[in-house]
Structures are given as C-alpha cells and as structure tokens.
Amino acid sequence: MGWFERYFEFDRYGTDMRTEVLAGVTTFMTMAYILFVNPAILSDAIGKEAFNSLVAVTALAAGLTTILMGLYAKKPFALAPGMGLNAYFAYTVAPKYGWKVALAAVFVEGLIFIALTLTKVRSAVIHAIPRSQKYAIGAGIGLFLTLIGLNDVGLLSAVVSKTGVLKFTGLNAPALKTGPILLFLFGLFFTGILIARRIKGALLISILTTAFLGWITGLAPWPKQILSTPDISYTFLKMDLHGLLNAGALGVVFAFFMVDFFDTLGTVTGLSAKAGFLTKDGKVPDAEKVLLTDAIGTTFGAILGTSTVTTYIESAAGIEEGGRTGMTALVTGLLFLAIGLFIAPLAGAIPSFATAPALVIVGYYMLTALREVDFSDHTEALPAFLVLITIPYTYSIADGIGVGFISYTLLKVFSGRWREVHPLMYALALVFVAYFAYLAGVF
Structure with a gap:
C-alpha cells in the first residue's frame, strides 16, 4: 500500500485509488x-x-483551498468562490463602497470566521439562529441568483423607476425572435434535461454547448485563443482596509459572515450525512478542521482578489461516485490548478446567454432548502417568507437577513413564545434595528 492509501486511510473507508480519482474528476466536472x-x-463590479485575472484567481482560490481540505x-469536500456571495459582492x-473595500470586507469576515472557529463562540452563534432563518436565507439567495440570470440575458429588466416593479421584457413575440434569448431558453431546458x-x-x-451554438451562429465571437x-x-x-473603516461598512462584514457561516455549516452537515460521516448524535467528525479550512479559503481568496470562498454542495457528486477521503478533494483541487489557471481566453468568450441558465438552475437548487421550513408554524414561516422576498427585491442579502431576524423576534415575543428565542438572537435583532436606522439617517 502506497503513501496516499495510508495517509487517507483507504482501508478504513472501504475505498481505493481508482474510486477516489474518479470521484475527484466528477466533482471537478x-x-x-x-x-x-x-x-x-x-x-461587472x-x-x-479584470476578467482574465479573475479566471486565474478563481482557479487558484478553488484549487489551493480544495487541496488544503x-x-x-x-474530507472529500471541494471549495470555490460561493454563488450568491459573489452576487452580493x-x-x-x-457599487456602494467600491470593489477594493468589498474585498477588505471579505478578508475581515474570513479572519472573524477563523477566530470563531478556534473558539467556542462559534457554537453559541450556531444555536442562536433558528433553522427556518438559515434555510430561508439560502433560498432567498437562490432567487437573487435567478433574478441576476434573467436580467443578464434581458428577460427581466431592473426595477422600473415610475412603477417600482420588476418587468419581464422578453416574453413576447419580437423578443423571442432574438437569438440570445432563444439560446438562453435552449441552455435552460438542456440543463434541466441533463439534470x-x-x-x-x-x-x-x-454552458459549453450553448456557447458553441452561439459561436457557430455568429451570436457571439469565437475565442481568439484557448x-x-x-x-x-x-x-x-x-x-x-482603510477604506473599509472609513466607509463604516461593518454591516457588510456582518452580512458576509452570516451568509458564509451558515451556508458552510449547512453544506458541511449535508455532505457529511451523505458520506456517512455523522456520529450517532449528529456531529461531524473533525468539523473544526473543515470549518477552519473554509475560513482560511475565504481569507486567502480575498488576498487573491475574489469574493467569499466556501464549501460547495456540488461535492455531493463526487461522494455519490464513492469518494470518501481527502484524495477526492486533492484530485479536484489539482484539476482546478491544471486547467482553470490557463483558460482565461476561453472563459472570456463564453457569452452571458450561456452562463445565465447556470445562475437560474443554481437558484433552483438553493430554493429547495425551503422544504425544511415548518409552514404550519406562522412564527417560523412568515419571517422565512420575508427573508425570501426581501433579498431579491432589494438586491441585498444583508437587508434580507435583517428583516428576517427582526420579524422572527417580534413575532415570537408578541405571540407569547419569547422563550423560544435565543438570547443572542435578541442582540442580533437589535443590531439590525440599529443598522436600518443608520441607513435611514436616523443617526
């Protein structure tokens, strides 16, 4: 038995090198x-x-952090810049603070995540946030991504100034004659069939098939090089960092942290359950190592120049193929470095109508988290609903989290169920009350 087999304990997990490599390739794909x-x-921000640089940064952040995992x-978990958090960024x-300040916010959020992972404060925060809010935030981000995808391809306009409503612009006969929208619809349904x-x-x-159709039909220019x-x-x-302090954007740091923290928690728990790692009492073995890797990835990603790096639920594809050890993640990370670092020209030639379907489908995946919300309990479901609609309609994850925390606390208190609210949740709700008051110019 070689070093890899011994180090990753193949015998313990009943796996072999061929299975782990195949699982790593599957996760990468x-x-x-x-x-x-x-x-x-x-x-866009x-x-x-900066596009070519961002391709390399994305590959480098994903590759090195996944190798560290x-x-x-x-663990057979892969990481990359998170969907939803990149849209929030x-x-x-x-647009409000500048992209360099946004990177500083991600960097500080990563440092906070590292500190909380190394202390017991992490557990306190985990227990304070109700499950319904965690799932609603994920689902709300899913709708946010869907909105962005539809807007990118021209099917959904931004907020109309006079009416203040969202307006579909592509669902009419003239628009449906345009090639980009037709190829977007092809990509959307083609993805659905493949799934x-x-x-x-x-x-x-x-993405590659739709882009190729765009190239051969002349709707998008061929890549000049690969x-x-x-x-x-x-x-x-x-x-x-100096601009971050001057801008008073600590609420942004908090929003990045909250979404990253709980998205990671849910993803790691779900992947561990799928892989059979959970203990009898539902704990994830070596959870601190997983979360610390994720936190380091966020900090490292900000240094490179990308939004929050997080553990990907798509790792479940590799686990489904039998991946059970860190060898799966090692293979995935090496593929990100070997391929992703060098394909900037190809990535730059991918038109928006080819990537927009992916945003919509990822939004669909994230929306499925709502099935975990108890809609028979209005004190749980109504705040979750408010999160769900606030995030996409305001284009702000932070606002959605704040509305959810405040409404959850108020409903529980005034329905006589105040004991169900964790003490820390009251503090978080008050923080967001102050945050909204600040935005409104009250002080």
Whole structure:
C-alpha cells in the first residue's frame, strides 16, 4: 500500500485509488462552471478588463483551498468562490463602497470566521439562529441568483423607476425572435434535461454547448485563443482596509459572515450525512478542521482578489461516485490548478446567454432548502417568507437577513413564545434595528 492509501486511510473507508480519482474528476466536472460564472459576475463590479485575472484567481482560490481540505481535513469536500456571495459582492457592496473595500470586507469576515472557529463562540452563534432563518436565507439567495440570470440575458429588466416593479421584457413575440434569448431558453431546458437524466457535469456541459451554438451562429465571437499565461496582478492584494473603516461598512462584514457561516455549516452537515460521516448524535467528525479550512479559503481568496470562498454542495457528486477521503478533494483541487489557471481566453468568450441558465438552475437548487421550513408554524414561516422576498427585491442579502431576524423576534415575543428565542438572537435583532436606522439617517 502506497503513501496516499495510508495517509487517507483507504482501508478504513472501504475505498481505493481508482474510486477516489474518479470521484475527484466528477466533482471537478460538476463545479467547473464556476470558472466561467464567477469571473462574469465579479467583472461587472471590478471591470471587464479584470476578467482574465479573475479566471486565474478563481482557479487558484478553488484549487489551493480544495487541496488544503484534502490534505488537512482529509474530507472529500471541494471549495470555490460561493454563488450568491459573489452576487452580493458585485451588485450590492461594490457599487456602494467600491470593489477594493468589498474585498477588505471579505478578508475581515474570513479572519472573524477563523477566530470563531478556534473558539467556542462559534457554537453559541450556531444555536442562536433558528433553522427556518438559515434555510430561508439560502433560498432567498437562490432567487437573487435567478433574478441576476434573467436580467443578464434581458428577460427581466431592473426595477422600473415610475412603477417600482420588476418587468419581464422578453416574453413576447419580437423578443423571442432574438437569438440570445432563444439560446438562453435552449441552455435552460438542456440543463434541466441533463439534470433529470443525472448526467455528471450538467452545468458545465450546458454552458459549453450553448456557447458553441452561439459561436457557430455568429451570436457571439469565437475565442481568439484557448489558453494563456495566468496573471492575477489586477486584483492581488488590492484590499482597501482603510477604506473599509472609513466607509463604516461593518454591516457588510456582518452580512458576509452570516451568509458564509451558515451556508458552510449547512453544506458541511449535508455532505457529511451523505458520506456517512455523522456520529450517532449528529456531529461531524473533525468539523473544526473543515470549518477552519473554509475560513482560511475565504481569507486567502480575498488576498487573491475574489469574493467569499466556501464549501460547495456540488461535492455531493463526487461522494455519490464513492469518494470518501481527502484524495477526492486533492484530485479536484489539482484539476482546478491544471486547467482553470490557463483558460482565461476561453472563459472570456463564453457569452452571458450561456452562463445565465447556470445562475437560474443554481437558484433552483438553493430554493429547495425551503422544504425544511415548518409552514404550519406562522412564527417560523412568515419571517422565512420575508427573508425570501426581501433579498431579491432589494438586491441585498444583508437587508434580507435583517428583516428576517427582526420579524422572527417580534413575532415570537408578541405571540407569547419569547422563550423560544435565543438570547443572542435578541442582540442580533437589535443590531439590525440599529443598522436600518443608520441607513435611514436616523443617526
């Protein structure tokens, strides 16, 4: 038995090298769409000239952090810049404070995450937030991503100034004659078919197929080249910590932290359950190592120049293929480095109508978290509903979290069920009351 087999304890988990490598390739195929989608989203805020740099940064952050997960935590979990958090970065924080301040917020959030992972404070925060709020935040981000995808392709306009409502602009005969919208619809339904047939890498296959159709029909220019030398200089070490303090954007740090923290918690728990790692009392073995790796990934990603790095639920694809050890993550991470670092020209030629279906489908996946909310209990369901609608309608994850925390606390108190609210939840609700008062100019 070789070093890898001994180090990753193949015998203990009943696996072998072939199974682990196949699982790692499967996870990469399932996640590789992030190499196209993340730069497309972040470049909307940082600038289109940063696109090539963002491809390399995305690959580097995903690759090195996933390798760390494999070697240190020894779990088959892969990481990359998180969907939803990249949208919050690009469309909420960066327009208001600047992308360098946004990177600083992500960096500070990662440091806080590291500190809380190394202390017992983490457990207190976990127990304070009700389950219904955790699931509603994830589902709300899913709708947020769907909104962005539809807007990118021109099917849904931004808020109309006079009426103040969202308006579908593509569901009419003239618009449906346009090639980009037709290819978007093709990509959307093609992805759905691939998913229904359980084809591995459905999102990646759909993105590349739709892009190819765009190239051969002349709706998008062919890539001038496929590979290039990676360059991360545009975003590397560009965090503006001084600007973060001057901007008073601590609420942004809190929003990044809350979403990252609980999204990671839910993802790690779900993946561990799928892999059979959970103990009899529902705990995740070596959870601190997993969470610490995730936190380091966020901090490292901000240094490189990307939004929050987090554990990906798509890791379940590799687990489904039999991956049970860190060898799976090691293979996935190496593939991100070997392929992702050099494909900036190809990624830059992928049109928005090819990536928009992926945003909608990821939104669909995230919306399924709502099934965990108890809709028979109005003190749980109504605050969850308010989170669900506030996040996409305000283009702000932070506002959605705040509305959820405040409404949850108020409903529980005035319905005589105040004992069900964790003491820390009262404090968090008050923090958001102050946050909204500040935004309103009360003080």
